[in-house]
Amino acid sequence: MRTTDPRPLLDRATAQVAELIARVPAERMADPTPCTEFDVRALLGHLVAGVRAAAALGETGERTGLVPAADVPDDGWAKAYEEGRERLLAAWADDAKLEAPISVPWGEMPGRAYLFSGCVLESATHAWDLSIALGGPVALDEELAERALEWAHRFLPAERRGEGVPFEPVRPAPEGADAYGRLAAWLGRTV
Template sequence: MNVDPRPLYARTAEQIAALVGTVRPEQLAGPTPCAEFEVRTLLSHIVGGTRRIAVIGAGGDGLAVRPFADGVPDDAWSAAYDGARTEVAEAWADDARLDALVRVPWGEAPGRQALSGYVMEAVTHTWDLSDALGRPLALDPELAEFALAVARHVLPDAQREDPELPFDSAVPAPEGADAYERLAAWLGRTPLSRA
């Protein structure tokens, strides 16, 4: 994948920001398709992961950044996410970052591959959050198609036995599934309504 993922990441970030803005206080303790995350924990992971990719884009060690945000008040998730996504835009502004080798949790990779992987992660967590919130907004299908292509490239086998992987083995997508549902299924997720 030799594309510039920055515009796709920016669109993904806009979509996440809109979705985070819909979260009501009573939803924060609710379940998500990520069995180990409630909505609050998922928001913490989204913000923390966004900070991590900002550090990676700036040439830092992403592994030194905890992929969770601590100390964010329940009414400040939108502000926390907006701050983190601004950091990402600034860190990846230089075109040279796309070809520079960066260190990510899965090893070293050119910046464009690393950022494409984070588009996949962010789009996946967008679906997780949307499903947990009862799907309050329409989601951009082009972003899910890109994320699914990345997921199939980096995780080509449907069966995943590696406990280090943050994704389970693929599950069947429902008949007539949209791109987000196919992405979620490829990454082993089941909507709350079907869990």
Template sequence: MDTTTDPRPLLARAAQQLARLIAAVPAGRYDDPTPCEDFDVRALVGHLTGGAHAFAAIGETGRVAGRITPPEGVPDDGWAAAFDAARARLAAAWADDARLDMPVTVPWGALSGRDYLFSGCVMEMAAHAWDLSRALGDPFPLDEELGACALEWAQRIMPAERRGEGVPFGPVRPAPEGADVYGRLAAWLGREV
């Protein structure tokens, strides 16, 4: 994908896809496991909501404020609204075109806001959309263009040899033959597909 393009439409689609998945979580399924070993459904939704706030803070300040922390005290039936508020903040934080060219410092280096949105936000949201979708039994098809963009960026910033201590992704795993782009993304990021 041409990184001179505006990533915000893809970011909005990624956030909308997650909002749709979060709204689809049935009552009683928040304790279910996900392919992301660190998270059950509740913890994953909390991570996604906290992540949207953290991505917004980077847009507001140009730097990482700390670890992603989920908001506290959100009841299971309140996660859809909590995520909607976080994605509204995220959109507002990056609405100014000048933000796309501002320098952003993240754990994997210094880059433009534009590249951060592609390599951090869109990639993270697409990867976790697959996790949540799988946990819910794949309630609807995922956006293939988002998945392709995320896979391209994952391969660029997370090469296979860059795994191990301090890297939040496991070793690259083989994707099954015929895996869709999200399955290939998940395998690239160390998930068992």
């Protein structure tokens, strides 16, 4: 696996999510997503909570957990996400943070690994979820999905599913599926 600086990928992944969030019309908030635990509104809340928590971790080195984004009105998701995204990118700008150990629910790891697993993988996966919920798929950054899938294959193998793992068993991807479809299937979504 390539061990490069994840921040350029993080910037692209969160920019892609921001663009998708800006496209969500108010009347689609209750629509289902391929991530069965979330409708569109709940997915937006999860995404905003995620960038806020990742920003706080970068700022303090301490995990705050995902605090539901209940403070965001339906017409404020794009602004809330962009503010969280900017804070996230600024919080991880210091190169030293890439090697500093951090503790997250799935273990202790260097900041670099967290940004790949907790942020790039999460953003790429939920970008697909949101694009499908909006009637997509819309054109998404294939390299991001390829890198996220590479990471998922390495650190979320098929045999590591079950109790305590927030992913369903691996499902088959349709023949000819793009990188996002293969990533979604690997994480247990029906493609």
